[in-house]
Amino acid sequence: MDEEMPETMPEDGRATTRIDDASRPARPDFDLSARNTLKLPATARYGAFVSDAGQIAALDGFARREGLPFVVIGGGSNVVLYPRIEAVVAVLATKGRSVVRQADGSALVTAQAGEDWPDFVQWTVGQGFGGLENLAGIPGTVGAAPVQNIGAYGVELADRFHSLTAYDRVEGRFVDFERSDCRFRYRQSVFKDEPGRFVITEVRLWLPADWQPVLGYAGLDSLSKTADPATVMARVLALRGSKLPDWRILGNAGSFFHNPVVSAELAQSIDGAPRYPQPDGTVKLSAGWLIERCGLKGYRVGDAGVFENHALVIVNHGNATAHDVEGLARTVKSAVREAFAVTLQQEPLEVR
Ligand SMILES: Cc1cc2nc3c(=O)[nH]c(=O)nc-3n(C[C@H](O)[C@H](O)[C@H](O)COP(=O)(O)OP(=O)(O)OC[C@H]3O[C@@H](n4cnc5c(N)ncnc54)[C@H](O)[C@@H]3O)c2cc1C
Structure with a gap:
């Protein structure tokens, strides 16, 4: 970047x-x-x-x-x-990363918050460490990764997390967080629960000695069970490249809405919707599917548009402003609410 x-x-x-x-x-x-x-x-x-x-x-x-x-x-x-x-x-924009191999073959990897996440993942995989390959290619910095517990292709940051250091703006001092302090959930953490309080400065991850590839996700399931981390990473990057627009060419912020989690009853009432049952009896729906069903693929407000190939992504066709994006997001949310009684939640933070 x-x-x-x-x-x-x-x-x-x-x-x-x-x-x-x-x-x-x-x-x-x-x-x-x-x-x-x-x-x-x-x-x-x-x-x-x-x-x-x-x-x-x-x-x-x-x-x-x-x-x-x-x-x-x-x-x-x-x-x-x-x-x-x-x-x-x-x-x-703080830089610095190190890896300490443990006696049992596992690795403790440390990175400063401003390190580029995709570079960092490539660096660990390049040294033969498995664990982060499914998270390859997610844009952004190491310091932001815990904020929404980034996840992709069946792995989320919490699965590899060891600890972090953050500046606590309320206490006025640096504090350490263990995994259980972070309250990691689907795209959530304590850092989203208490927005603005903590500035993450250093993240430490634990890469296991008994690494096994995570291949449950469509597109990875055709790989051999003996695939190495570099092979899995290459496939992940190829899959990402085939689905998401390259932000360097067509501005975007990845998935613009969270996949909504609704009651089983509501999920059942939506004909044909892909449903992902959750352990607590609720059901996760695909926000992209709901938006597509509203006929909004390609819909624009100014230069902000719903991406033609993937309805979950809002793109900047050239001269969009945050106001265009806001107007488009409002239209999408109200169309989905009217059609399916489902309220979508925006993922990216508005900064004004
Ligand atoms: C093309 C594309 C694909 C994406 N794919 C995925 C995906 O597969 N999975 C996924 O989970 N996300 C995905 N994302 C979202 C994004 O990449 C992640 O959320 C990433 O972690 C954001 O990093 P950033 O440094 O850009 O954060 P920013 O956008 O700069 O900030 C995001 C939030 O984190 C806060 N923040 C940033 N740095 C810190 C810090 N050091 N301490 C405390 N708070 C901080 C900000 O205040 C803000 O609230 C995608 C985005 C794009 C553009």
Whole structure:
């Protein structure tokens, strides 16, 4: 994702933060247009690249003094940025990763929040470690991965998670989280339950010695049970490339809505809907299927459109703004509610 960074990022991708002076550790009118995968035009009142976790407290204090919200972003792949953001925006760009092989053959992998997630996964697999290959190619940073407990192809971050460090803005200090502290659920965590409180600075993952490929998902099930992590990763990347638009070419934020979980009764009332029963008796539905059934594939508001090949994805055809995306999302939600009595929940965070 380095090629998308504004010119304030040096060529080697290592971040520097421009600090104008000690009392103003952020730059005014900070352009974020190249820092979001929906490619929406956006300027923050103040912003800074954070290359050292020690800068976070100073930026937080600055936001408080200015009476502005404090917002953290990573790769901008799960946000809808509004044209003018009245906030201090910290872009996590801290770098560093290490792996420590344990006596039993497992590995403890540590990465700083600003590391690019797809690069990080390739790096672990390149060294022969299995465990993250199903999560290959998910855009964004390591630090954002726990926020929505990223998941794909039958694996979610929680399955490989060891611990993390975050700056607690309420307590004003760094705190460690074990797995059970994170309250990981489907695309949820404590970091979404308490939005804005924690800035994740370092993530540690545990890669098992007795690694087995996870091949239950359609498209992976034809691979041999003896496939190695690199083979699984290559298939995952090929599958992703065939389904999702490349955000570098057609701006998007991946799945725009969560798959709704509804009562068994409601699920039963929707003719032909794919149904995924949950352990508690509820049923998960496919948001993409519901949107497609409403005839909305290809539907546009301004330059924001429902992707023709995958109704769960909202794309920017060129000059969309957050207002177009908002209008389109509203139309989609009300069409689905009217047709099926199902309320869709937006996945990307709105930053304004
Ligand atoms: C093409 C495409 C495909 C995708 N596929 C998947 C998929 O298969 N599975 C999946 O789960 N997601 C998917 N996503 C969503 C996205 O990639 C993930 O949510 C990713 O983890 C977001 O990372 P980011 O650094 O871009 O976060 P951002 O978009 O910058 O931020 C997302 C949220 O995390 C918060 N945040 C960011 N960094 C930190 C931090 N260091 N500390 C605390 N909070 C932070 C932000 O405030 C915001 O609320 C996809 C997105 C795209 C564009």
